[in-house]
Amino acid sequence: MTSAVRPARPVFSARRRRNILLAGAAAIALVGALPVADEFTAWRLSRILAPAGTVDAVSGALFGPLAVDGLRLATPGATISIDRIVLPGRGLLGSSALAAGDVTLEGVSVVLDGLTLRMPRILVSGTDLDQATIARIFDKAATQPLSERLAALTASAVRIPELTMEQTVGDMQQTVTYHDIEMRDIRAGVISAIAVPRATMRIDGKKEGLTTGSVGPITIDDFDTVQTARVYGEKAGPGDTEPKRLYGAFSVENFSMRDAKGNEVGVARISGRDFKARPTADSWLGTIDALGKVDDFEKLSSAERKAFFMRLVDMMTAFEIGGFEASGFTFKGKDEKKGEPIDGEMERIAMSADATGPSFSVTGMRFVTPDAEMRFGGMSFSEIVWRPMLERLKEALAAPDTDFEDLDARKFVPLIGHARIEAIDIDIPADEDEPRRGKDKRAVKAGERIKMAIGAIDLKAGNIVDDIPTELGARVDHFAMALPAGTDKDGLKELRAMGYEALDLSFALDAAWAPDKQELAVKTLSFNGKDMGAVTLSALLGNVTKDIFSSDEAIQQVALMSATAKRLSFAVENGGIFERFLEQEAKKQKRKPDDLRKEYGMGAAIVVPAFLGNSEGARTLANAVARFVAKPGALNVTATANNAGGLGLADFAAAGGEPATLFEQVTIEAKAE
Incomplete structure (x- = not known):
């Protein structure tokens, strides 16, 4: 029996063997080529x-x-x-x-x-x-500027563990270090959101010494790196006329700083929105550096002062902000003269912009020293018109023939449409030069202190024509002050003698100028006091031109001399001061108050005509005054010029100082109630 032995079949076919050989050769070639590829x-x-x-x-x-x-x-x-x-x-x-x-x-x-x-x-x-x-x-x-080239950068996130900013302004070295910065969603150079948990600050100056601080967290939305780079690093071009937004909403918390003298400032939170800016002629960094190098303004030449203000105005008109608010402001420091501690706080500081102009407000202010305290419930400024004045100053400074020393600063002062301060409470020493002893320096006699309170101070200026406010208003509500016992000051001493231990006074002014009629109407000028009474004046003046508001004193004086008085009214309302005055005088003369009242009434009926003449107007006024003195209630008097143009300076001069002559040129209306 014959057996046959067959050869074993190959593991891989010829085709697969060829592929393996080719793959191996390719791998060997690739490995050998890696250094070449690296290069x-x-x-x-x-x-x-x-x-x-x-x-x-x-x-x-x-x-x-x-x-x-x-x-x-x-x-x-x-x-x-x-x-x-x-x-x-x-x-x-x-x-x-x-x-x-x-x-x-x-x-x-x-x-x-x-x-x-x-x-x-x-x-x-x-x-x-x-x-x-x-x-x-x-x-x-x-x-293309680098700022515009950076617009091509995109990223989903950027993390910067540490960013240090170093800047030199004059002789001061400023260093700010931001820690663990996180940025999200960067597109076309705009960062959707920035978060900074913490930042530290150092400001070192030769004169001021070292100031340190910290802040955080910080958040910023929609930060435009391209526009920011342009504003800070590039000089203004022909198209840089209007500010563009640098970032949207922002917030800063836990801001604190301490200087070399131990003064401390803290702000719990700062927030805002829509900060806009444009480049300045020297760039922001260039402008800040140039302004910071000015150590002593008084030593600058006229040309240097002009250049300084050109940069300053350029900077002030180069930014806008949609809204700003700070809360929890605190201050702790020392009075450099007395060495006494000073504490201060503000509950809220806010700024906003609307159609009538920017507004600024502060609420909950308090300042305290060991022997004094001042409180302000609120302070606000609104309807501020400032940009046209700065633009006008900018044009004046840019003119080659402008001499800085000849500029009239009053032409460039911003106008405030409405200013208000309310809930004022002040408690200060009556004589700051008087030495005080003891641990509690505020524990002094009531007579040695001045305590006053004001309900509100309100000022208004509106309807501006040629930079002149044609409507004016002013009010002081409830100015209250305790009258120190034993005071020897004129006026206060007499009031104490009449039984007044405190004052509560109010004042109001309401006036309007009509440029087309050249008339100034003083609608109300009033003074009133609690338990005293009130005096109210009103007037209509003619030939009041814009020159009366001129910053040139010579032109202003000529215009004032040309003004006329068309109508004058005053009203007196007794609130108790006449009775107290009569009682005081009666005690001095050891007489009865009613006897003095009759005597004064009869005297008025005789003295007034003797002084003003025997015209019908003088007699009318004398009778009204006599009735008011006899029974003080209310007295109203109006004098109207017979000439429709009013009485001017020439009429007063022609009268030669004789009131009777003037009374013949007016119509008097008088009534006592």
Whole structure:
């Protein structure tokens, strides 16, 4: 029996063996080519970054990260240095440099005009950059400003563990360090949200010493890096006439600072919205640096002062803010003269802009020293017109023949349409020069202190014509003050003698100027006191031209001399002061008050005509005054000029100081009730 042995079948077919051999050969070739690919990758990235300036080295692998060492970019107004950039390498040989990868920047510094930013490390996530974008951003020969080139940057998130800002203003070195910055959703150079948990500050000056502080957390929405870079680092161009938004809503919490003298300032929270700005002629950094170098304004020449104010006005008109609010403001310090502690607080500070102009308000103010205390319930300023005045000053300063010393500052003072201070409470020593002893310096006699309160002070100016407010109003409500016992001051001593231990006074003014009629109507000018009475005046003046409001005193005086009086009215209402006066005089003369009342009434009936003449108007006035003195209630008197144009200075001069002559030129209405 014969047996046959068959050969074993191969594990792989011929075709599969060929494929394996080819794959192995390809792998060997690829492994051998990796160094070449590394060199090619680095060479290509170097070519991309070559226009930027200086690149020390580029290294990387075909499938690994790429590293750029020693990148330095110099542009007008800014120098950027990056010790190392680590990029994801995949896709570099294709059209995309970074395909939604992560980028790490190390040792980043940005040097601007007077400002340096330092960031040891920046982590960028979700960024998508191609070769063309990288080349455009870092091209030193590009005509497009760096701020506009940065608009191409996009990322889903950026984290900066530490950012230090160093700035020199005059002789002061300012350093602010932000910790653990988080940025989200960056598109076209706009950062959707920024969060900073904490920041620290140092301000070191030769004269002021060291000031330190901290703040945080900080949040900012819709931060425009492109416009911010332009505003701070670039000079204004022809199109930079209107401010553009830098960021939207923002908030700052737990702000605190302490200076070398031990003064401390704290703010619990600051918030705002819609901060807008435009570049200045020297850029913001350039302007701030130039203004900060002015150490003594009085030593500046006229030309230097002119240049200083040109920069200052340029800066003041270069920004706007939609709204601002600060709460929980506190201050602790020392009086430099007395060395006594001073504490202060404000519950809320707010600023807003509306159609009638910006407004500013403060509520809950309190200032305390060991021997004094002042409180203000609120203070507000609204309907502020300031930009036209600053623009006018800007034009005047820009004129080559303008001499700074000849400028009239009153022409450029902003107008405040409405100002109000309310709930004022003051408790201060009557004589600040008098020495005080003891642990509790406030524990002194009541007569040695001045205590006063004011319900409200209200000022209004409206309906502006040619920069002149044609409507004016002023009020002081309930000015209350205790009259010190034993005072020897004239006026106060007499009031104490009449039995007044405290004053409660109010004042009001309401006036309007009609430019077309050249008339000034004093609608109300009143004074009244609690348990005293009231005096109210009103008047109509003619030939009141705009020259009366001129800043030139000579022109103003001529205009005042040309004004006329058309009508004058006054009203007196007794509230008790006449009775107290009669009682006081009766005690002095040891007579009865009723006897004095009759005597004064008869005297008025005789003295008034003797002084004013025997005209019908004089007799009418004398009878009314006599009735009022006999029984004090209310007295109303109106004098109207017979000449429709009113009585002027010439009429008073022609009268030769004789009241009787003037009374013949007016019609008198008088009534006592």
